[in-house]
Amino acid sequence: MSHDPLSKRRLKIWIRLLGVTRTAEGALREFLRLGHDTTLPRFDVLAALYRRRDGVTMSELSRMLLVSNGNATTVVDRLEKDGLVRRTQSDSDRRTVFVALTPEGLAQFEGLAAEHEAQVNALFSGLTEADLxxxxxILKRMGGPK
Structure with missing residues (x-):
C-alpha cells in the first residue's frame, strides 16, 4: 500500500485518461464504420504507409503499429484486395515483402485523413489553445509521444 498522498489522485487520473481515450476511440471507430465503411485497423495501416511512401516490410509495418505480423497481414490482404495497397518482393531476399500505398490508396487515405482530423477536432473542441x-x-512530462 502506498503512503504517497497523491497516489489515489494519480490512480483516478489514469482511469480518467483511459476513459477519455476509450470514448474518443469508440467515436472514431463508429465514424469510420458508419461514414466510410472501414475500420480503425485499416485506417492505421493506411496512415502508417502514408508516412512511409516508399513502402515498408511487413515486419516493419507490424512494429510501427504494435501488432502481430498475422494481424497486419490480415488487414493488408484486405487492402490489397481492395486495390489500396500493393505488395512487392525484395529483389535481394525473396522472403522479404514490401507493402506500399497504390495511387488509389493514397487518394482515398488523404480524403479520409482530412475527415478523421475534423472528427478528432470536433471531439476535442472544448479544449482551448491554453488547454492544449x-x-x-503534462503528457510530455509523463513520457507520452512528443
Missing amino acids: DTLTD
Missing part, C-alpha cells in the same frame, strides 16, 4: 499547451506539456 498545458495538456501537451
Whole structure:
C-alpha cells in the first residue's frame, strides 16, 4: 500500500485518461464504420504507409503499429484486395515483402485523413489553445509521444 498522498489522485487520473481515450476511440471507430465503411485497423495501416511512401516490410509495418505480423497481414490482404495497397518482393531476399500505398490508396487515405482530423477536432473542441499547451506539456512530462 502506498503512503504517497497523491497516489489515489494519480490512480483516478489514469482511469480518467483511459476513459477519455476509450470514448474518443469508440467515436472514431463508429465514424469510420458508419461514414466510410472501414475500420480503425485499416485506417492505421493506411496512415502508417502514408508516412512511409516508399513502402515498408511487413515486419516493419507490424512494429510501427504494435501488432502481430498475422494481424497486419490480415488487414493488408484486405487492402490489397481492395486495390489500396500493393505488395512487392525484395529483389535481394525473396522472403522479404514490401507493402506500399497504390495511387488509389493514397487518394482515398488523404480524403479520409482530412475527415478523421475534423472528427478528432470536433471531439476535442472544448479544449482551448491554453488547454492544449498545458495538456501537451503534462503528457510530455509523463513520457507520452512528443
